[in-house]
Amino acid sequence: MASKTPTIRQVAWISVIPQLLFMGILILIYSRLELELLEALFCGSLTYLIISFCLRTLLTKSFRQGMKLVKRQDFSDAIPFFEKSVDFFTRNRWLDKFRCITLLSSSKMSYKEMGLCNIAFCYAQIGDGIKAKEYYKRALEEFPNSGIALTALKFIDSIERKECSDE
Numbered sequence: 001m002a003s004k005t006p007t008i009r010q011v012a013w014i015s016v017i018p019q020l021l022f023m024g025i026l027i028l029i030y031s032r033l034e035l036e037l038l039e040a041l042f043c044g045s046l047t048y049l050i051i052s053f054c055l056r057t058l059l060t061k062s063f064r065q066g067m068k069l070v071k072r073q074d075f076s077d078a079i080p081f082f083e084k085s086v087d088f089f090t091r092n093r094w095l096d097k098f099r100c101i102t103l104l105s106s107s108k109m110s111y112k113e114m115g116l117c118n119i120a121f122c123y124a125q126i127g128d129g130i131k132a133k134e135y136y137k138r139a140l141e142e143f144p145n146s147g148i149a150l151t152a153l154k155f156i157d158s159i160e161r162k163e164c165s166d167e
Contacts, residue, residue, distance in 0.1 A: 015100030
């Protein structure tokens with residue numbers, strides 16, 4: 001069942017290179033164990049997938065729980081999970097900064113930026129425009145190139161100007 005809530009996945013294609021190198025090293029390790037080439041490819045790829053799944057499952061648990069709630073349109077309950085994720089990646093900046101290696105993630109956006117934008121989106125969905133704007137501004141302050149935050153702020157500003165001109 002497709003979600004009616006829009007999601008954006010931007011890929012940093014350059015981050016695929018270290019991931020492929022890591023998979024290549026795993027395949028090389030298995031080939032040194034005197035496995036056939038196809039077996040080494042299979043075992044190396046499977047090991048990569050397992051490691052990737054475990055890292056993302058353990059380290060992004062709060063973020064993923066927030067996304068599940070957003071997809072169910074349970075925006076109020078999603079906010080604390082995104083806040084917990086933002087706090088985690090604030091304390092562990094290096095995990096987010098080097099996410100192509102530490103989380104085997106090719107995401108162009110950091111988890112902290114995604115968390116801030118998701119908190120803002122949730123506030124907007126529950127009708128709290130002031131809090132939404134506050135979080136989009138925070139995202140833009142910390143991530144000046146955040147296209148999502150910039151676009152959302154422009155949209156909120158245009159709505160506010162329209163409401164003022166209607167009065």
